[in-house]
Each structure stands twice: as C-alpha cells, then as structure tokens.
Amino acid sequence: MSLFHKKNKVESVDLSRRYNLIGRVGQGSMSKVWRAEDPMNGQSIAVKVLDKEKTLRYEARFKGLHKPSEADIALSLKHPNIVRTLEVGQTTENETYLIMPFVEGCGLGLLVDLQNDRMKRYRTRYMIEIGDALAYFHKQDWIHRDICPRNIMVTEDDHIKLIDFGLTVPNTPDFRKPGNRTGTANYMAPELIKRQPTDQRIDVFSYAVTCFEMYAKRHPWDAAMTIDAVMQHINKPPVPILDLCPRMDQQIAGIIMKGLEANPGERWQNIDEMVTELRTAEARLVKVTRELLVLRKQAAAGGKQRPKTEKKAAASTAPPLKKAAPEKPAAPAAKAKAPVSAAAKASVKRSSEQKPAKKAAAAKAPVVAPPQADSSVNASDDSDELLSLD
Ligand SMILES: Nc1ncnc2c1ncn2[C@@H]1O[C@H](COP(=O)(O)OP(=O)(O)OP(=O)(O)O)[C@@H](O)[C@H]1O
Numbered sequence: 243m244s245l246f247h248k249k250n251k252v253e254s255v256d257l258s259r260r261y262n263l264i265g266r267v268g269q270g271s272m273s274k275v276w277r278a279e280d281p282m283n284g285q286s287i288a289v290k291v292l293d294k295e296k297t298l299r300y301e302a303r304f305k306g307l308h309k310p311s312e313a314d315i316a317l318s319l320k321h322p323n324i325v326r327t328l329e330v331g332q333t334t335e336n337e338t339y340l341i342m343p344f345v346e347g348c349g350l351g352l353l354v355d356l357q358n359d360r361m362k363r364y365r366t367r368y369m370i371e372i373g374d375a376l377a378y379f380h381k382q383d384w385i386h387r388d389i390c391p392r393n394i395m396v397t398e399d400d401h402i403k404l405i406d407f408g409l410t411v412p413n414t415p416d417f418r419k420p421g422n423r424t425g426t427a428n429y430m431a432p433e434l435i436k437r438q439p440t441d442q443r444i445d446v447f448s449y450a451v452t453c454f455e456m457y458a459k460r461h462p463w464d465a466a467m468t469i470d471a472v473m474q475h476i477n478k479p480p481v482p483i484l485d486l487c488p489r490m491d492q493q494i495a496g497i498i499m500k501g502l503e504a505n506p507g508e509r510w511q512n513i514d515e516m517v518t519e520l521r522t523a524e525a526r527l528v529k530v531t532r533e534l535l536v537l538r539k540q541a542a543a544g545g546k547q548r549p550k551t552e553k554k555a556a557a558s559t560a561p562p563l564k565k566a567a568p569e570k571p572a573a574p575a576a577k578a579k580a581p582v583s584a585a586a587k588a589s590v591k592r593s594s595e596q597k598p599a600k601k602a603a604a605a606k607a608p609v610v611a612p613p614q615a616d617s618s619v620n621a622s623d624d625s626d627e628l629l630s631l632d
Pocket residue numbers: 267268269270271272273274275288290325342343344345346349392393405406407408
C-alpha cells in the first residue's frame with residue numbers, strides 16, 4: 243500500500259489567517275469542524291481539525307504498523323460519493339487539519355429520524371450510493387470500521403457523501419487481527435464485538451444496519467449505548483424488518499436482512515454483491531412504476547378513472563397477493579413481483595421463522611401508486627416504497 247510509508251510535507255498553517263472561518267458546524271468525537279471560505283478562490287469549504295490527544299491515543303493502538311493517518315487516507319480518495327479532501331496540513335498548534343468542499347445538505351441521521359417523503363423517495367438511491375462509495379473504498383483496500391448515518395451526508399440534490407475516515411484501517415492481516423474494537427456500538431458486527439478476526443465484512447454489517455434504520459427508524463436490535471450492552475443482545479436474531487415495515491419491498495427486505503447475518507460467512511460476502519441486488523430491486527420497481535405511469539396517462543387521455551388495461555398490466559407483473567395489505571383507500575396500488583435471490587430469501591425465512599405469525603407479511607409485494615405532478619411516484623401513506631424517476 244503506497245500510503246504506508248508516505249510522508250506528507252508538514253506545513254504549519256494559521257487557519258484563521260489563511261481562511262475566513264465562518265462558524266462551527268460540527269463537533270465530532272475526534273474533531274472540530276468549521277464552515278469557511280477560501281479567500282483565494284471564494285470556495286465554500288469545511289475545515290476539520292483533529293483533536294491532538296485523541297488522535298494520538300487512537301494511533302498508539304497501531305504502534306509499529308505504519309498505519310496511514312486519516313489525513314493521508316482522505317487525501318487519496320476520489321469518488322463521487324465520498325467527500326473530496328483538497329488539502330491536509332498541520333496547524334500552528336500542531337494539530338492535523340483537513341480541507342474539504344463544504345457539503346450543503348444534512349446528515350443521513352436527520353432523514354432517518356424524519357422518515358419524510360424525501361427519505362422514502364430517494365431511499366434506494368441513497369442505499370446504492372452509500373454502497374458504491376463503500377465498494378470503491380474496499381477496492382482501495384481499506385476497512386472503514388465506522389459506517390453509520392452520522393458519517394454519511396446527503397446533499398441538497400439528494401446524493402450521498404461519505405465524510406469520515408477516522409477509524410479506517412488497511413485491509414491487511416495485521417489490522418484484521420482481533421483486538422482493535424473501535425466503531426459505533428450499535429453498528430458493530432458480532433465478530434468485532436466478540437474480539438474475533440475481522441475483515442471488510444464488518445462494513446457490510448454496519449451498512450446493513452444503516453439501511454435497516456433508513457426504513458425502520460430503529461436498530462435491528464434494541465439500541466444500546468455501550469459495547470457491553472450490545473454484547474447482551476448480539477446473540478439474539480435481529481427483528482425482521484418486514485415486521486416493522488410490512489409494506490416495504492420484499493426483495494429489499496431480504497437484501498438488508500442478509501447483511502445482518504451474525505455469521506460473516508452467511509452475510510453478503512462483499513459490498514458489490516449487496517449493491518448489485520439493490521440495483522436489481524430498484525430497476526424492477528422503476529420498471530413497474532413507468533408502466534403504471536404510461537397506463538395512467540392513457541387512462542387520463544381516455545377519460546376513464548381506472549382502466550381495465552391497468553388492472554391487467556398490474557396483474558401481469560404481479561402474482562396474486564397471498565394476503566391483502568392493510569386497507570388504505572387512498573391509492574390504488576399495483577403489486578409488483580419481487581424476485582428474491584435464494585440467499586436473501588433464506589435470510590427473510592430465518593427471521594420470519596422466529597415469529598411464525600409474521601410470515602404473511604413477508605409475502606407482501608411492493609406497492610407502487612399513482613403518478614405525481616413532478617413525475618416522481620408516490621404511494622399510499624403507509625407504503626415504504628416511494629420511488630423517484632428523476
Ligand atoms: N465536508 C463537510 N461539509 C459539511 N459538513 C461537514 C463536512 N465534514 C464534516 N462536516 C460536519 O462535521 C461533523 C463532524 O465531522 P466528522 O464526522 O468528520 O468528525 P469526527 O470527529 O470524525 O466525528 P465522529 O468521530 O464523531 O464520527 C459532521 O457530522 C458534519 O456535520
């Protein structure tokens with residue numbers, strides 16, 4: 243790995259002279275972040291200054307292993323869904339700083355909490371873009387170790403930017419050994435918590451927890467504040483996501499649950515596999531949605547309220563429902579067939595088996611509802627599958 247022995251030129255910079263510091267925007271656990279402007283070009287930037295003591299304490303865990311610093315790692319990353327690091331250096335106080343373009347937007351955590359239409363409409367896009375960023379990251383041979391909504395930003399035009407690489411380690415045997423138990427408790431894979439050897443599949447797990455939250459607004463296990471508390475429940479199966487979101491797409495539910503498998507051998511083996519399945523699910527939902535839009539347009543042109551052809555088309559893409567979804571009279575819904583891979587199916591099955599009464603929910607198909615004026619697609623109020631066609 244070329245970054246292992248790279249020595250960055252160390253410059254001592256007085257940040258308040260060099261940049262127009264506008265105000266503090268974030269207090270992470272390891273840093274302070276300012277919004278600023280670069281007077282040389284007027285660019286809006288984020289200035290992240292790492293806490294000296296905490297960084298030293300963290301890096302001391304890897305004594306002798308030549309771990310690249312957060313600044314070096316961040317500087318090497320070039321991906322549309324990862325925030326660019328433009329410059330790194332040392333402050334006059336001997337702290338490390340990073341300069342990034344300022345991301346206009348919000349944290350993913352806010353959208354998890356709000357569960358608003360924006361979240362529902364762009365959720366599949368967000369999941370895929372987080373996965374793309376992580377797949378790139380893994381191809382550069384890193385393990386992120388701290389994937390969670392706190393470290394993911396959503397831009398104003400609804401794209402993802404991964405922002406924090408403070409706990410990242412190289413994907414090499416020395417760093418995969420048991421022991422370094424860092425991360426955010428509720429997103430940590432069981433093998434990490436149990437101090438077993440780890441690999442990039444711990445990020446698959448954290449990514450799946452993040453996707454779970456994006457639908458269910460809660461963790462797959464009861465949320466815990468400490469690793470010891472997580473240890474208490476990590477041996478129990480996760481709550482099946484379809485129990486919490488019975489109207490969500492069945493294929494997507496299976497994909498997420500497979501990412502949460504306690505045994506890394508039963509999880510998705512890499513991010514690419516998981517994202518490929520998510521893309522397939524998204525493509526199917528988009529296809530059905532487009533078909534419905536065409537039919538609705540035709541119906542409107544013909545002055546009919548609900549054309550028979552639409553019912554026919556919906557029926558042609560969908561198997562008969564085993565059990566009707568809870569009644570919501572607002573929107574006529576078409577049920578699209580959700581092809582679930584055998585592995586993902588097994589994952590859903592395992593979790594449904596824990597609660598036989600809930601099996602019926604797993605049989606539910608996605609709901610796609612009438613077109614909106616902006617040509618995106620909305621669904622009935624309790625549906626979790628809004629899709630954007632823009
Ligand atoms: N490029 C950026 N543009 C806009 N805001 C940013 C940017 N980078 C960071 N922030 C803000 O600063 C906060 C802290 O950043 P970051 O997560 O990188 O710090 P941290 O100390 O490593 O945090 P933690 O270790 O707690 O995850 C973010 O949650 C975000 O609100």
